Amino acid sequence: MAGHTTKAYRNTLSGSVGAGIGSLFNPSGRKYYILEHKVSSKYHKAGESQEIIVDNIELGRDSHCQVRFDESFKTVSRHHAGIVKDGNMWKLVQISKSNSTFLNGRPVKTEWYLQNGDEIQLSVNGPKLGFIVPTGKKATVGSIGLTRRMSLFRQQALRPYKTAIAVLSCVLVLAVGGLGTWNYLQGEEFDKKIAVAHQLLKQSEQKLDDLKKNNAALEKEIAKAAVEQQRLDSMLKAKSRPIQKNVIVRQGGGNEQGQTSALQRYESDIFRMEAILCVAYKGELVPLETSGGGSLGWTASGYLLSDGRFITAKHCVEGWKFDSAESISKQYASLKDDTYKALFLAGLTETNGAHLVAYIIVRSPSKEIKFQSSQFTTTKRGEKRMDLGDGMTMITANGAGGSDWAYINTGKTGSIPADVSLSANLPAGVRLEVLGYPQGHGSEAGSCLYGSCQTSGRGLNDGVILITGKNYEHGNSGGPVFYNDNGTYKAVGIVSFGVYESMGGITPLYNLR
Structure with a gap:
């Protein structure tokens, strides 16, 4: 048993939640210890080992204590003792004013440093615990698997x-x-x-x-977060619909049969996108599950050019950067439990290397491709790193200056030709054709739908093609915009954003140079 310390005891939020997040997402350099229970109780069996990955815990009968004993231990106080990290060591702290704490048989009046192999006893004839500091390959929190760390984080930091x-x-x-x-x-x-x-x-x-x-919250076991690609695929396929052939003319679209016939040749390279939002850490993806058993995600459109690039809008790939505060709040509230909420916040603020990633499957009538949002090429233009204080930041984006684009080189040959130069020099008042999978129409029928609009001015306005007469809807975002150049259809842009019902903006392919 090492010497006495006179430093004041303080049970801090950073020592619990802050240290827990560090152990969850940056475990390689963090040490931990094990408490070996020597007496059976309602919550722990004799011989059970309890890994402690946070910097301060409490022992007692209270439901908020990380090491809890049941009501049969009458001489154990509700908040009996604490173990607090101090530098590279841990110290045992006496909290109870009525019941003693013993270290190797000696009473602890205030605080004493702990050493490997020490024995802790709560009150005379009370429960005993062994204090063990792992060594070698198991010396750091990194030796504990991610799923187990998540469970410990839930029990010791969040509860x-x-x-x-x-x-x-x-x-x-x-x-x-x-x-x-x-x-x-x-x-x-x-x-x-x-x-x-x-x-x-x-x-x-x-x-x-x-x-x-x-706080009277009851304990719940953490659900295992499966990180295998098979599970992500099954979650997406469970809510997806078959993609049908044949471009369908939108109801009320007018005399558009000629346009749809000419554009139908490109249908196999126009894709419905389905995305699940995950938290990524060291190559592992944890899908963010909701309390209703689903997942956070979205649908959109994209297309494959003849040069092998899959094209879509940036907000269809990294949607969280464009979300409003209201949307963020709703997503947070919908998550399954406190652990998923903590993961969401860590990914949003990129705490300790965690970050948000969209796992994406794109489907056309004849093709299927899988991506992660981190594989796409985008631009940082229009992004801001917002300082939230206390070391927390988050990235926001607004698509300014025609920055709402993303692409990835697939190595596959598409059928859709592009005219980059033309996309920056379109005349005013010309008709543009749009294909995609809008919500409420194509998403239900599983078919690619036709839409149209017209340019409201010549060339670009702050890097964007401004349009009027828009008759397509949400879900078309990321889809192709075609220009009929004397009977030859060429892709010139990406469906980007809408303003009011009939106005909006198209990101020109010129911006992807």
Whole structure:
């Protein structure tokens, strides 16, 4: 048993949640210890080993204690003792004012440093635990598998501070409030929101004890997050519909049969996109599951050029960068449990190397290709790294300047020709043809639908082809825009955004040079 320390005991949010996130996403350099239970209880069997991956825990009968004992242990206080990391060591802290804590048979009046092989006992004749520090290959948290780390994170970091986590989540939503897909942030408004966020962060630790007392959440086992591609595929296929042949004329579209016949030759290279949002860490993908048993995701369109590039809009690949605060809040609230919510926040703010990734399958009547959003080439134009305070940042995008594009070289030969030069020099008032899988129409029929619009001016306006007379809908985003050049159809752009019902913008292929 090592010497006595007089440093004040403090059970901090950073020592629990902060350390837990570090152990979950950056485990290679973090040490941990094991508590070996020597007495059976309702919650632990004799001989059971409990890995501790956070920096501070409490032992006692209270439901918020990470090491919990049942009501049959009358001499164990509700908050009996704590173990707190101090530098590269851990110390045992006496919390109870009525029941003693013993280390190797000696009473601990305040705090003592722990050493490998020490024995902890809560009260006279109370339960005993062995303190073990792993060595060798098992010395760091990285030796514990990801699924097991997620379970430990849920039990040791999230459960004691569930309400505090909710407060911090609200801080994040407040901090990103006002962010819209196609709107610029107002500097003064943003500064005010950050000031509010900082104030709430300062208050959260002060209110921690009250939050813990009022938190009556019950334990739930964490669902295993399957990372195999087969599971991701099955989740997507479960909600997908067969892709049918034959371009269908939109109802009320007018005399368009000639156009659809001419464009039908390209149908096999126009794809319906289906995406699932995941958190990626060191090559592993964890799909974000919702409380309803589904997943976060979206559908869109894309197409394959004759040069082998699969083309779509950036917001169809990295949609979270374009989401509004309201959308982020709804996605967060829909997630299955606290662990998935923590993963979502870690991926959104890119904490400890975690980041969000979309797993994507694209289908046409005759082809299927699989991608990850990280494989696409995009531009950083229009992106901003927003500082949320306390080391948290997140990336936002608005598609400004015609930056709403993404492509990937597939090595496959498509049938759709492109005219890059023409895409930047279209005349005013000319008709453009659109094909894709809009929500509520093509998505139900499983068929590629025809739409159209016309240019509202000559050439580009801030890198975008502005259009009017738009008669296509959401879901067409990322799909091809064709120009009829004397009977020859050529792809000139990507369906990007809409303004009101009939206006919008097309990203020209010129921007992909």
